[in-house]
Amino acid sequence: MKKRSVFTGMQILMDGEWIKDHVLIVEDKKIKNILPVHAYKNDMTANNYEFAKDHYLIPGLIDLHIHGSAGFDVMDASANALSGICHALASEGVTGFLATTMTASDEQMASVLSTIAKFPNQEGAAILGIHLEGPFISAGKNGAQSARNIKLPDLPLIKHWQELAKGTIRLVTLAPELNEILPLIRELNAMGIVVSAGHTDATYAQTNLAIENGCTHATHLFNAMRGIHQREPGAVSALLLSKKVNAEIIVDGLHLHPAVVELILRLKGKENLLLVTDAMRAKCMGDGEYDLGGQAVAVKKNIARLADGTIAGSTLSMPHAIRNMLQFTQCSLIDAIQMASLNPARVMGMEAHKGSIAPGKDADLVVMNPALEVMMTMREGEKIYQ
Numbered sequence: 001m002k003k004r005s006v007f008t009g010m011q012i013l014m015d016g017e018w019i020k021d022h023v024l025i026v027e028d029k030k031i032k033n034i035l036p037v038h039a040y041k042n043d044m045t046a047n048n049y050e051f052a053k054d055h056y057l058i059p060g061l062i063d064l065h066i067h068g069s070a071g072f073d074v075m076d077a078s079a080n081a082l083s084g085i086c087h088a089l090a091s092e093g094v095t096g097f098l099a100t101t102m103t104a105s106d107e108q109m110a111s112v113l114s115t116i117a118k119f120p121n122q123e124g125a126a127i128l129g130i131h132l133e134g135p136f137i138s139a140g141k142n143g144a145q146s147a148r149n150i151k152l153p154d155l156p157l158i159k160h161w162q163e164l165a166k167g168t169i170r171l172v173t174l175a176p177e178l179n180e181i182l183p184l185i186r187e188l189n190a191m192g193i194v195v196s197a198g199h200t201d202a203t204y205a206q207t208n209l210a211i212e213n214g215c216t217h218a219t220h221l222f223n224a225m226r227g228i229h230q231r232e233p234g235a236v237s238a239l240l241l242s243k244k245v246n247a248e249i250i251v252d253g254l255h256l257h258p259a260v261v262e263l264i265l266r267l268k269g270k271e272n273l274l275l276v277t278d279a280m281r282a283k284c285m286g287d288g289e290y291d292l293g294g295q296a297v298a299v300k301k302n303i304a305r306l307a308d309g310t311i312a313g314s315t316l317s318m319p320h321a322i323r324n325m326l327q328f329t330q331c332s333l334i335d336a337i338q339m340a341s342l343n344p345a346r347v348m349g350m351e352a353h354k355g356s357i358a359p360g361k362d363a364d365l366v367v368m369n370p371a372l373e374v375m376m377t378m379r380e381g382e383k384i385y386q
Helices: 079-090 106-118 155-164 179-188 204-212 234-241 258-268 319-326 333-339 341-349
Strands: 004-008 011-012 018-019 020-025 030-036 047-052 057-060 062-067 092-099 126-133 169-174 194-197 215-218 244-248 274-277 288-292 295-300 302-303 363-368 374-379 382-385
Touching: 011 215, 011 274, 047 215, 057 333, 057 382, 062 079, 062 215, 062 319, 062 341, 079 092, 079 126, 079 244, 079 382, 092 106, 092 341, 106 126, 106 155, 155 169, 169 288, 179 194, 179 204, 204 215, 215 382, 244 258, 258 274, 258 319, 274 319, 274 341, 295 333, 333 341
Parallel strands: 004 047, 011 057, 062 092, 092 126, 126 169, 169 194, 194 215, 215 244, 244 274
Antiparallel strands: 004 020, 011 018, 020 030, 057 363, 288 295, 295 302, 363 374, 374 382
């Protein structure tokens, strides 16, 4: 017997517009059909989900840069921590994410990667792969990353880590100015791994050279990278101006001034921007003392900082990032949702089955109320939050 679910009432985001008075049918893990209400015959055997007409049915949100949530961190290297993160993200409408690591010792990295590779991940949000944030980064732009574990480019090490991770490393953040970085970028591309410029003091020229060699992504644009100077445009300008580069932005009102968010949107366009949270374990937990990558972090008024005042990730949720985009910029709700669903799916090469609503795609679905709060989350046909 096939498992069926039916969504009625709410407006459905499909093909870049809101479809009203339609019914969405899920069969097993896939979206089976989307029909006008008058063409649908009630199925009493299905799980029926009915919401008001002012609610939204949108694709599952995808976060390509997140370290932790609800008191747990990817670097805890435990199945319990990964499970906690997956369940917490489900309540925020996130159906898939990249488990993001920190610059750490070889021993800790081996433990983390092996743990993720073995994690069954049957409940909550799906771990779509691993984002290695470091260790091939700039010591001068390390941010909240551990300076003592920064390394020079090391292809054998990456290949070893990919073996431990069972091929699940999908994105690597690195600094384009490092010696021997260009051969590494080309090899990562050959391995099917997205290369991202971040935690970098690269010049405009160095960054453009990295882009020419296959660097197609920017990690939390503007943050922990060489900024814009009128005589040295820096990494930021190269990443902003290149049509080849997709850029992550942390839209929490702290990492980027609202005017800078608007500037980025105008230069990059909605197709090349991704909303990420860069959230750490304090998300959902409130103010207090925490750690990130082995460093002490104090959270006050939901702002996470190291002892020296350095911003240490965020406590942002994806729905909050979407609401902030609407407040800070001229973008539409549809555009903001695209930056949190279809765009990250496309960066990961998963757009054929994730990131938007259409028959045949994975039934990764989220219901939001008019205040853009998550009412329900479904991952591949299974309800993971209500």
